Amino acid sequence: MSSKADRKTAREAVATYHEAQLAALVERVGAAVDGFRDGQLDALEVDQVLLQYSRAAKELWKFCNAGDVESVATAVREQLPLDWWERGAPRARR
Template sequence: MSAYHEARLGELVEHVGRAVDRFRAGQLDAFEVDGVIHQYHRAAQRLWTFCSQSGAQVEATAQVIEDMAAEGEAIDWWQHGMSAKARRAEGSDA
């Protein structure tokens, strides 16, 4: 579970890094980067909640991760970090 959490958290951090790089290149303004940081925060919270199970829940969560990997599926934690307003604008319910 810890390896999964660290790997997904690293993916989320990459989003922030790309936004900061784009800010430095003059492609994003500070408000846009702030929005990315907020999305990161929401996504990281949801990931932490998913991964911070105990007892029998750990086994069940690990099985969900294993089953999804076997099916070639993955949870898009970045999408889960979108604000409700952004999800509505995209027409998504993630």
Template sequence: MSTKAERRAARQQVATYHEAQLAALVQRVAEAVDRHRAGELDAFEVDEVIFQYQRAARQLWTFCQTTGAQAEFAAHIIQRMSHDGGGDEPIDWWERGQAHRRR
């Protein structure tokens, strides 16, 4: 069983990861808005980006909203993704926000 300090550290690691990943998603929206202002994207294309952001941010939020042992498990996954070479592939939250096309 882990200590209270270890659980607190795990929650902090997950919160730090959440903030960094959310900032990367927000950056995608900012870039789309900038491209719209430059005349490169129309309003519908920006709207698609915003919807993808919403789906991606929701999945990220679900992953990061953990408590107790769940926070420790999420922190373990984050640690595995952050190790160079030997770790797991990082989760591409933007890709996970892609709309599922019906066939």
């Protein structure tokens, strides 16, 4: 079993990762809103971005809060190539 200090370090690593990844997702929303204000995107296109953001943020949250914090911290340290934006993309309809 790991020490209390190890778990605290793991929680901090996961929290830092979560915040950085969330900031990247928010940047996409900001770019879409700016595009709407500039007339490059319409309201429906921005709505799609907001929907994808919501789904991506939920997937990120689930990853960061799933099970053992030390396992998640290890995955974060190993920098698994997880594209949260893509994970929030709508599924193709059949």
